[in-house]
Amino acid sequence: MKKMTLHLRIWRQKDANTPGKLVSYTLNDVTPEMSFLEMLDVLNEHLVAKGEEPVEFDNDCREGICGMCSLVINGIPHGPEHATATCQLHMRHFKDGDTITIEPFRAKPFPVVKDLVVDRSAFDRILAAGGYISVNAGSAPDANSIPIPKEVADEAMDAAACIGCGACVAACPNASASLFVSAKISQLALLPQGQPERKRRALRMIEQMDREGFGDCSNHAECEAVCPKEISIAHIARMRREYMKAMLC
């Protein structure tokens, strides 16, 4: 199997209160079949064997669906491959001798926990401010009692595909969470079930987003470019309309 040598520059930071810095490592035994995170596993095995502390990075499903992995790779959240989360990126997209810089998702509302791990709990708090439909278990009508046109259901599904990773925030010069927030507002605004709470939801979620310290959207569209689930910025436009309508009445 072909082996590659890579030069890694990785952000190391002990905890939220200690300043961090980029540290260089060289890896000689990377194969093209490895995933990016498996490459980091190999690095960590080498570090542990030398008695050094491994690089901490968040991950769980390694299938691009849980939204736990992050990483800014050579300046791009989730790295160079389009519509691909870090955990689905494979080393065949890199060349022998490449230098790769790996940093955490950076944004004020996402404080670094350690090394490449950040705290994204602000997202939970935004969704808790209205990203739901109020229905208690047991009180739902028959599922087929409200037909929903296929196109509408598909569009809602497009929005619902967001994995809550936060790459959109990390990519935005203003650290805006608009793509993430609009995906949820849009999904629920499209569906008949979401109508009763539509206005309240838009107002409260957007207020919470501001309160968490995320910036405003000024249409850079960097978020859409890095989103692993190809969430469209058209949702941001819909969110703005929802907000305006909610403010007006």
Added chain:
Amino acid sequence: MKLDSKLPSGPLHEKWDRHKADLKLVNPANKRKHTIIVVGTGLAGASAGATLAELGYNVKSFCIQDSPRRAHSIAAQGGINAAKNYQNDGDSIWRLFYDTIKGGDYRSREANVYRLAQLSVQIIDQAVAQGVPFAREYGGLLANRSFGGAQVSRTFYARGQTGQQLLLGAYSSLLRQVDLGRVTLFSRREMLDLVVINGKARGIIVRNLVTGEIERHVADAVVLATGGYGNVYFLSTNAKNSNATAAWRCYKRGAAFANPCFTQIHPTCIPRAGHYQSKLTLMSESLRNDGRVWVPKKKGDKRHPNEIPEDERDYYLERRYPAFGNLVPRDVASRAAKAVCDEGRGVGEFGQAVYLDFADAIRRLGIDVIRDRYGNLFDMYERITGENPYEVPMRIYPAVHYTMGGLWVDYNLMSTIPGLFVLGEANFSDHGANRLGASALMQGLADGYFVIPYTIGDYIAGTELEVVSTDADAFKEAEDGVKQQIDKLLSIKGKKSVLEFHRQLGEIMWDYVGMSRNAEGLKHAIKEIRKLREEFWQNVYIPGDSRNLNKDLEFAGRVADFLELGELMAIDALHRNESCGGHFREEYQTPDGEALRDDKNFAYVAAWEYKGDGKEPELHKEPLEFEYVKPTTRSYK
């Protein structure tokens, strides 16, 4: 220990209703005075947490990940079953019940499974009301597909992301209760012990994974929804953080562990590519609806698959099982793949793969239809392997996927420790020796939305719950134990990484306690696991300390528990002298290689009781009675 399954009397279809009518209720005004701990935020935990809070209980919700939304349930692709019979194709509660009992190879309780089939209908209603965007037909009504060999179309799905959408629905309901102040979230916490006071579960000890602090949490009841233990095999389709620690520590506190050897090996996963491999990726079972499974007829045939002519291919599932063909249940398909690879007819670099070929389907239906049905799965396959499955057949191989075994629970989902309830994959309840596709999501949500809210109320209303605080001795003792273990792990400072131990354990488990087992191999595995465990406690190396985020330390605790659980799985597999479902003992098979069940001697649930470290666990048997379905040989021929 006495196992009382508390199965209600009466006709099958009335049992749950009658039981509900008999359950005691908690006065609505009193509910908020009761705190319930829910560990886990997957489908089971999130739905339970939300529903209990809706009823008015004060809920504390714990998970390992940084957000409840990231629980492993998020990764489920294929779908969720429900006996809605929207397709008018002959489905019914009875049929779903029957299929599940039969699919489980007659090793589950009739009453539980019937209740599950009944509740399946309500789950879809609930999910749609939450805004889950299930697939729909042009007329606007819900779409269904047939899944995993079912002969009716009863599976609801949201593209290839059904688990994600159902979990986000449950999570949104959970967050609504956070908003209303009835749920408190504790993310990045790992439960490391259960606190039992006066014989009742009254709290947990958790480690804050960011600060390393050990915390005590007290409650009137503890609900465990911590998922399955497939990662005991190291390589599995489970998420990296999936683990058995919470369940295992409860086992050591007196909760019986049932049928630990019942594991499911999923037939369609992407084969391993190298030593560094960290997990295996499932390709949804729905692919078998249109893909045809084959290997070359000749051993060691290294030709490119597209160069192997039709008459030199062995479509072995179609040949062996003409009635079900490529849609035989998971255990049957997995074993058949292993058999052809063992014969030397496997393909791919290591000869550990079979082809899943879409060429016929593409010819018949056109590439657009195939792209529409499986596009995202094909993309995922290509991303991982670098090969284009529209042109070259996929290579697949079985991988560990799900664990049917788990903590023993009665009909109320209560373990052998009063006040400890176990939901979802963490319990053993409904799938017998083999789970049918699209049934885990159904079970997790049935447990959380529709069973636990009734049964926990009965427990709380009917139990004398003394006032206890986190100052109680039992809390201190449990916390000390947890701290000692952490200190001990860190002080070993050996030479081998946690990952390496885990890998080695995985190899033993896969080779001897995997797809097929025999007495000799199982005895060997028990010996090897003990040796490895001993070495672990002398030679593991964990970098860093316990005062901040330290994944090696977290994983060390989990691997330590896997090293004990693995042994129990082998012991259970060794004692079960029959082949049933996912448990295939080579000594017990028919002349043509089919599983040979022994209903006379083994129609029971094997519940193991912990007797102390280094002591043999004690076996308790819960006999299974079949009043409504007569056990027959499962035949898919």
